[in-house]
Amino acid sequence: MNELLLLKPYLLGPFALPNRMVMAPMTRFRAHEDGTPQPIVADYYAQRASAGLIITEGIWPSARGQAGWRMPGLETPEHVRGWRTVTEAVHAAGGRVFAQLMHGGRQGHPLSRLAGDLPSGPSAVPVPGPVHVRDGGKADPVTPRVMIRADIRHAVQDHVTAARNAMAAGFDGVELHGANSYLIHQFLADNTNLRDDEYGPGTPGGRIRFPVEVVTAVADAIGAHRTGLRLSPGNPQAGMVETDPGPVYRELVERIDGLGLAYLHLTDNDRYPAPADLRPRWHGPLIVNVGENGPATTKDAGEAALAAGRADLVSYGRAFIANPDLPARFARDAPLQPIDTAHLYTHGTAGYTDYPSLDCLTLR
Numbered sequence: 001m002n003e004l005l006l007l008k009p010y011l012l013g014p015f016a017l018p019n020r021m022v023m024a025p026m027t028r029f030r031a032h033e034d035g036t037p038q039p040i041v042a043d044y045y046a047q048r049a050s051a052g053l054i055i056t057e058g059i060w061p062s063a064r065g066q067a068g069w070r071m072p073g074l075e076t077p078e079h080v081r082g083w084r085t086v087t088e089a090v091h092a093a094g095g096r097v098f099a100q101l102m103h104g105g106r107q108g109h110p111l112s113r114l115a116g117d118l119p120s121g122p123s124a125v126p127v128p129g130p131v132h133v134r135d136g137g138k139a140d141p142v143t144p145r146v147m148i149r150a151d152i153r154h155a156v157q158d159h160v161t162a163a164r165n166a167m168a169a170g171f172d173g174v175e176l177h178g179a180n181s182y183l184i185h186q187f188l189a190d191n192t193n194l195r196d197d198e199y200g201p202g203t204p205g206g207r208i209r210f211p212v213e214v215v216t217a218v219a220d221a222i223g224a225h226r227t228g229l230r231l232s233p234g235n236p237q238a239g240m241v242e243t244d245p246g247p248v249y250r251e252l253v254e255r256i257d258g259l260g261l262a263y264l265h266l267t268d269n270d271r272y273p274a275p276a277d278l279r280p281r282w283h284g285p286l287i288v289n290v291g292e293n294g295p296a297t298t299k300d301a302g303e304a305a306l307a308a309g310r311a312d313l314v315s316y317g318r319a320f321i322a323n324p325d326l327p328a329r330f331a332r333d334a335p336l337q338p339i340d341t342a343h344l345y346t347h348g349t350a351g352y353t354d355y356p357s358l359d360c361l362t363l364r
Contacts, residue, residue: 049095058102067104
């Protein structure tokens with residue numbers, strides 16, 4: 001039997017990956033109320049260290065970008081110390097881990113933000129409601145404050161500072177979250193960027209100006225080889241509208257292609273097949289996720305993406321939640337465990353660190 005392409009090693013810049021399976025970023029709400037990761041977060045990621053690369057859940061770079069309660073941050077010394085326990089645990093288990101920096105932009109609510117303030121975004125366009133708030137409640141969405149130029153400069157610097165904090169915490173790199181309806185995506189999309197200045201759609205290159213500024217600033221600060229970018233062109237999550245995403249994302253990818261980034265991380269969808277369209281314009285490593293807003297990515301789907309040349313690595317989300325040793329399960333053609341959906345977004349160990357590995361199951 002031929003070895004799975006997913007299990008072949010890959011050299012990602014200076015990082016020797018034992019396989020081409022990436023653990024995708026997934027929000028799990030296991031931080032303390034101040035945004036410091038709980039001790040169980042170290043256990044969770046260390047259990048999954050056999051992934052070629054782990055990308056953490058979205059981490060807010062500053063309180064200005066906090067999208068939800070009990071989401072983690074990378075702003076304070078306490079945050080850095082908390083994340084250092086995570087990176088040390090992952091490295092001790094033989095893994096590699098990037099921190100995903102996720103500025104919420106318009107996402108968020110005063111009831112779910114430490115500062116109790118309004119979120120801000122490119123334009124005064126609220127998310128569809130209702131929205132989840134602190135302690136499991138729901139509330140009507142708020143209209144975000146429009147970011148002025150000073151706010152945009154602060155947002156760029158917040159990403160730089162958080163990236164430096166990630167290096168101090170021992171991360172191998174950072175992924176900038178330009179997907180799934182968060183701030184960078186909001187500047188790219190039709191309905192959330194209605195600006196009439198140089199960051200708006202009426203200016204050539206306006207929609208991509210903020211994404212390019214963030215990517216360039218972070219790459220300059222910590223090294224391009226430690227900087228990745230995730231994009232989800234055409235993703236309608238949280239009410240995002242991109243009528244014709246191709247031209248915008250082609251321009252963006254062509255602008256950042258020469259920076260020498262660690263990777264580009266793309267999600268695929270039926271309406272706009274981003275990996276197929278953007279691959280010829282991107283000359284660095286490409287991670288693809290083929291399960292966004294649909295059935296979870298399977299082993300066969302990952303193999304097909306690699307075999308067709310649409311990706312160098314494949315990211316898996318839901319499969320890694322319930323199967324901490326996912327590469328071993330693929331290697332042995334073992335069945336996958338289902339997700340404990342009742343505890344997916346709770347705050348303890350249940351449905352988080354209590355999924356058994358294959359070796360544990362065989363000892364029962």
